[in-house]
Amino acid sequence: MALIDIGANLAHDSFDDDRDSVIARAAEAGVTRFVVTGSDLASSQGAIDIARAHPGRGFATAGLHPHHASDWSDELAGLMRRAAAAGEIVAIGETGLDYFRDISPRDVQMRVFAAQLAIAVEHDMPVFLHQRDAHADFIAILREYLPHLPRAVVHCFTDGPDVLADYLAADLHVGITGWICDERRGADLYAAAADIPDDRLMIETDCPYLMPRTIRPKPKSRRNEPAYLPWVRDSVATARGVAPDHIERITTANAARFFALA
Template sequence: MFDISVNLTNKQFQKDIDSVINRAIKKKVNGMLIIGCSIKDSVSAHNITKKYKNYCWSTVGIHPHYANLWKNNIINKIEKLLKYKNIVAVGECGLDFYRNYSSQKKQLLAFNTQLEIAASYSMPIYLHCRNAFNIFFNVLKFWIHKISKIIIHCFSGNKYELEKCLDMNMSIGLSELFFNKKYRIGSIQDIKLIPKEKLLIGTDSPFLLFKKMYYKIYKKLKGRNEPSLLPNLLKKIVFLRKEKYSILDTQTEKNAFNILNLSINN
């Protein structure tokens, strides 16, 4: 399996990255994508991939939470980082009108510009959307014919939103967020609508370890999620979809490698 959503640059991982990765390997997590949320964060993510080549890859982008930091020179900084082979997608970018840490105007500017960069460099785009789906889709419809590989991670929308994402040829990243009814908008049975070729899985470590769902693990890990827990997520998906663990394990990993254009020779 492959974890498509790891915030390994987060300060919670500063002291024990080696142990975190070793635990993931023991749980048969065969690779992970480290997410860049700012330029500084993207540089740190790339530095980690250099140490764990052929196991870790990363993205470069500006998360909507940091869109207020957007300046024109950021475009050049993103483009310079894209020359590195271990940086395999643009993002995490998109819209977040739930927290609105950045103005909506700045979020839209950063989102559109990063879509343009992904299209210009023929790169996959790694997306975030919360409480902004209608505007999100209206922005994307101008780009879907120019960007062939699109990932929306931590999907928790309703059936209409899921079908719109699939119509736009997106790959759907699921996390524990989808299984928490406090955050999921649609029916949990919507999971069956995702073609297995479009399914991706990610922990969003160190986030999304919900206390009520994982009380014993939560206490042991002091609330910190990590990639070694990815098999727990896959088991839930397998149970709901009534498919074999081994099949979805292999398929979701294959999907990640395909959409991110990965090979162990990167």
């Protein structure tokens, strides 16, 4: 078994006491490579440091989550540019729009989203995208940059068939998390999962968030981690009516190609 977790927030402080053990458990579970998400200045640098510590297994992104858009700075933009130029990251992001909580003003989110897309274009980098309750503005801004971006993935996709159709028409890749394992919230995603072409599909944990509700026996801790990625694989396989090993093969190949992993 060889899975790739394309979105693991391993720089999160919930992993500070046992990060190496978490990474070891991932390997034991068949998650052989992982992309550590950068979502602000500290976690972007942390993601790079983790990737350095696990060459060939760990990789990093650098960016600013829309929740933190008000914290956009020359320092973070400089880190993103330096890391991209040095080959220390495999994508720009996490970046995008989130109107579900509106933690940062919407106009600021849109401006900072565009600024990060411009950096990705500048360095010919793929983008790792976040969108929640902001589809219209998100796709409008993204379409301006897509002709100049090599690749783009909407990570932690949670919407239904209509939004998915727009993303597929724009040639985007789609990342699925443990949201699909949640029978309460994930019904729309479960219904849409079969519509994602084999060559656009990837899977992720988004740990420490979104632990799959299908895990048995149920873990004592509510913290998600990369070792639980097989449960996402299995739910995606069920939703698409295929074997888990097929999902494993295609998502691993897609992730390796998308992020140009060595």
